[in-house]
Amino acid sequence: MRGEILAAAAEIIVRKGYSACTMRAVAALVDMKAGSLYYHFKSKDEIVEEILNQGIETLHARVAEAMRGLPKEAPFADRLSAAVGVHVSSLVGKDQKCMHVYEHLPPVIKRRSRKMRETYAQLWHDLLADGVASGDVDAGIDLQLLVPYFLGGLNRVPEWMRASGASSDQVAALAITTLLDGIRAGR
Amino acid sequence: MRGEILAAAAEIIVRKGYSACTMRAVAALVDMKAGSLYYHFKSKDEIVEEILNQGIETLHARVAEAMRGLPKEAPFADRLSAAVGVHVSSLVGKDQKCMHVYEHLPPVIKRRSRKMRETYAQLWHDLLADGVASGDVDAGIDLQLLVPYFLGGLNRVPEWMRASGASSDQVAALAITTLLDGIRAGR
Amino acid sequence: MRGEILAAAAEIIVRKGYSACTMRAVAALVDMKAGSLYYHFKSKDEIVEEILNQGIETLHARVAEAMRGLPKEAPFADRLSAAVGVHVSSLVGKDQKCMHVYEHLPPVIKRRSRKMRETYAQLWHDLLADGVASGDVDAGIDLQLLVPYFLGGLNRVPEWMRASGASSDQVAALAITTLLDGIRAGR
Amino acid sequence: MRGEILAAAAEIIVRKGYSACTMRAVAALVDMKAGSLYYHFKSKDEIVEEILNQGIETLHARVAEAMRGLPKEAPFADRLSAAVGVHVSSLVGKDQKCMHVYEHLPPVIKRRSRKMRETYAQLWHDLLADGVASGDVDAGIDLQLLVPYFLGGLNRVPEWMRASGASSDQVAALAITTLLDGIRAGR
DNA sequence: AATGAATGAGGATTCATTCAT
C-alpha cells in the first residue's frame, strides 16, 4: 500500500506538477479517502521525501548495478554507454515515476535531497575521472562543471520526448555520441 | 508597476517554486495588498502568462540580435559561441528573472507557451542546419533531437550554478566545447 | 448624470438582481470608473435608496394624477381601471426601471421604503374604500388584507410578462375583471 | 446534516435575501465553519439549486396530494379552496422555508428552476381548465395569463403577512373569494 | 486499515470605498 501511494503521488507530480499533487488527488488514485493516507504516512512531506529518496536511490542502484555488470577492463566508451542507457531508460520507464519527480518540485523541497543527489553525481564523476585517468577523456575538462551540466540535460529528456516521439534508445545514443565526440564534422 | 509585479512574481517562482507564488506573496514583494494586484492584472494566470511570454521573447530577441551583430561570413563556431553565450548569460542575469521561470511551472501552464518556445527552438535549429550546410556540423546528427536536448541542458544551468559557484562564462565555454567536440581526448 | 446613474443601477437590479449591481457594473454602464460615482452619491446605499424612493414616488404621482384626471362623478369601475392601467404600464414601461426594482432587493433594504409604500398603498385603500362607500365594493372584504394581496400580485407582473409575451393592456384588463368579478362563470 | 444546511440557507435567503446568504452565514447557523460545508455540497450553487428544487417539488407534491384526497366529484370551488389552502399554508409554514426562497433569487438563478415551476403551474392550469369544462369558470378568461398572475400574487403573501398579522387561513379565504367572485358588491 | 466529518489556515478574487491628482 505504501508503495502504491508513493507511485500515485509520483504519477501526479510528473503529469500535473507539484501543486496538483494534493492529498485528495493522491488518495483518489489509490481508491481511498484523503484521511486514510495518514495511516501510512505522517504527512504529505513524508510522502514527497520518500519519493525523492526512493527515486534517486533506485536510479543510483540501477546504474551502479549496470557498471558492476561490465567486465573490469571494459573500455570507457562502453561504460559510459551503459550508464547513460540505464539512466535514460529509467527516467522514461513506466515502472518508476519516482525517478523524474525531482524536476517538478519547489526548491525548498529539492534541497532536502541534495546529499543523495550529490552521491549520485559522484558516481558519474568517478566514471568520468576514470576516463581521464585512462586517457579517454580530455584532461582539460572541469568535471565539477561537466557532471551537473550533463546530468541536467539528461534529466530534461522525458519532457520533450513525449512531444518529439523519439525512443529512449535514440535519445541515449544521441547523448552518448554528443558527449563523447561533439557535433563537429570530420572527426 | 505592471513590470515590477511581473518581476516580483518571476523572482518568487524562480526562488521558491510555482506553488509559493501566491498573490499575497507577490503583493508583499511590491509593497501592496493582494487585492491591489487585480487593478493591474485580470488574474494570476495573466501574470504568469505574461512572464512566460516576456521571458521567451526577450531571450529570442537577444539571441537573434547577437546573431545579426556578427558579420555574414562569421565561422560557424563563432556563431554558436555567440548564441550560447547570450543564452546562458541571459538565463543567469539578474535583470530578467522572467527567462528562467519556465522550468518551475506545472505542465498545464507550460503547455501554453509551447508555440513561443518552438519558435525559439527553430532559431537554434536554423543555426545548426546552417552548420550542417557549411560542413561544420556532422550531417548524421538528428537536429530534431539535438536541439531540445541541448537547450534542455542549458536551461538547467542556473540551478546548479548557484551551488557550484561557476561563472556564466565558464559555463558557456564548457557548453560550447562539449557540444562541438565532445569530451573525448586526442581530437 | 445623477439620473443616468440611477437608471443604470435600476436597469442592472431589474435584469440581474441586487447582487449583480456592483459599483463597477453601474459605472461601466454610464461609461465611468467606479470611483467617480462617489462624486455624485455618498454611497451605494444612497443610490439604491434614491431609486427606491423615486420609483414609488413616480408611481404614486402617476396614479394620483390619473385619478385626478377623471371627472369627480366617474363610476368606481372606471377609477379602478384607470389606476390599474397606469400602475401596470408604469411597471412595464421602459422609461422607468426604478419602479420595479423593489421586488429584487434584500429585506433589509426593502424595509427602508416601507413608509413610502404604505403611503402608496393608502391611495389604493382609499380608492377601494370609496368603492365600498358608493356600494360598488362588497363591504365584507377586509381592505387591509386585500390591498397588499392585490398589489403584490400586480407587482410580479413584469417578470412573467416577458415569458408569456402578453401586452400590458391585456394584463391590466385581466387584473381588473378578475378583481371586480372573479372568475366564476355566469355572473 | 445536508438537510439542516439546506434549511439554514433557505432561512437566511428568506429573511435577509440572497446576498446575505454567504457560506459563513449558513455555516454559523448550523454551528460549523464555512469550509466544512464543502464536505456536504460541492458549491454554494449546489445548495441553492437543491433548495429551489426541493421547494417546488414539496409544494407540488403537497398540492397534488391534497387534490387526490378529494372525492372525484368534489365541486370546483372545493378543489380550488383545497389547492389555495395548501399552497398558502405551505408558503407560510415554519417547517419548510425552501418553498418561498424563489422570490428572493437573482434572475440568473431563477431561470434554472423554470421547468419545475412550469410543471407546477401546469397543475393549476389543469385545475382551472377543469373548472372551465365543468362550467364553473368563465370560459372567456385566458388561463395562460391568469395562472401566473394568480400564483404570483399568492407567492408574495408571506412577506406582507408578517406585517399585517393576518392568519394563513384568512389569507387563503380572501384569495379564494376574490378569485372566484371578485370584489364587486351584490353578486 | 479506513472513513466520515470537521477545522483552521490560506488560496484567488471581488467589492465598496478613499484620495491624491
Add this chain to the structure above:
DNA sequence: GATGAATGAATCCTCATTCAT
C-alpha cells in the same frame, strides 16, 4: 467632474490535517 491606484474586508473555495468511530 473624473480617474488611477490602492486598501481592507469579505467572497467562495481548497488544502493538509485530525480524530472519533
